[in-house]
Amino acid sequence: MTTVILFVLGAIVGSFLNVVGLRWDLPRRGGVLSNLGGRSACPSCGKVLRWQELVPIVSFFLLRARCRGCQAKISWQYPLIELWTGLLFATVPYIFIPVFCIYVVITIYDFRHKIIPDTLVYTSILLALVLKLFSGGSLLDWLAGPVLFIFFGLIWLVSRGRAMGFGDAKLGLSVGLLLGAPLGFSAIVLAFWIGSFGSLTYLFLNKSGFLKDAKKLTMKSEVPFAPAIILGAWMSLVFHLDILHVALF
Ligand SMILES: [Zn+2]
Structure with missing residues (x-):
């Protein structure tokens, strides 16, 4: 049971790490890292995502890897990182x-x-x-x-x-x-x-x-x-x- 909870927690953290990894260097390039606090949106059309579209791993497959607004392809990076972080949380010592x-x-x-x-x-x-x-x-x-x-x-x-x-x-x-x-x-x-x-x-x-x-x-x-x-x-x-x-x- 603990393993399952850790996996789910890890997958949620993973979806956050995805965003951090993509936006890490924005301040240096003239962007703003404070974007992190904003609502998640499709990078192609800017459509704000609903909670059903933000469930780690699951949403990617339910949406068939495409944005509902503009049909832009969603990168495999998202579910892979979420899955990996989930596995990391479930297998690595807490500290x-x-x-x-x-x-x-x-x-x-x-x-x-x-x-x-x-x-x-x-x-x-x-x-x-x-x-x-x-x-x-x-x-x-x-x-x-x-x-x-x-x-x-x-x-x-x-x-x-x-x-x-x-x-x-x-x-x-x-x-x-x-x-x-x-x-x-x-x-x-x-x-x-x-x-x-x-x-x-x-x-x-x-x-x-x-x-x-x-x-x-x-x-x-x-x-x-x-x-x-x-x-x-x-x-x-x-x-x-x-x-x-x-x-x-
Ligand atoms: Zn879109």
């Missing part, structure tokens, strides 16, 4: 939920802009640090964050920012601090698997014409890596992974 909410916003943002906002990643590092101070952990646990930071930092340095952004190094620090040694390292191994699998799937779908509105994409295209790191962190945490057998040391 980790705030950090994962930030991770969800980072995921949305990185997908859209290929950049991890500093404010978000620094806040997640600070929260992870506070949690670590309270929970303690071994020396290896404490080293996981800095090790991952240096690892991604070196890739960033050697590839001159082409293979990996510096934001990924900061996110590595965050995940390492949050999860400690076996889980944190497993998260990054998983991230590379997820990243490769995701890129190949996308390339394949793109080549075979499944994605109509996709941009021309090649192996060299910039691929957002933060979503892979975050998915890896979640799976590693939920399944208690120790891919590198760190626990043996």
Whole structure:
């Protein structure tokens, strides 16, 4: 029962995170983030949405992914993020939920802009640090964050920012601090698997014409890596992974 309540709560929070992720950089671009307080409306026609159209996950399918006012397509991002946040709430330890909410916003943002906002990643590092101070952990646990930071930092340095952004190094620090040694390292191994699998799937779908509105994409295209790191962190945490057998040391 608790799991169901947590899932529903998470899905509701997820629909809010969707909006935060989409509007995060509006102040910098001359918009207003205070839009967040306003009623939800269709981005195409401005029609204010009724409560029946705002039920997380469900509304998307009832509306058949189209706005009732103007028939504009509604992005799959909405139900996917709501579903994912619901699952996060139901599976992640309570004290980790705030950090994962930030991770969800980072995921949305990185997908859209290929950049991890500093404010978000620094806040997640600070929260992870506070949690670590309270929970303690071994020396290896404490080293996981800095090790991952240096690892991604070196890739960033050697590839001159082409293979990996510096934001990924900061996110590595965050995940390492949050999860400690076996889980944190497993998260990054998983991230590379997820990243490769995701890129190949996308390339394949793109080549075979499944994605109509996709941009021309090649192996060299910039691929957002933060979503892979975050998915890896979640799976590693939920399944208690120790891919590198760190626990043996
Ligand atoms: Zn509309």
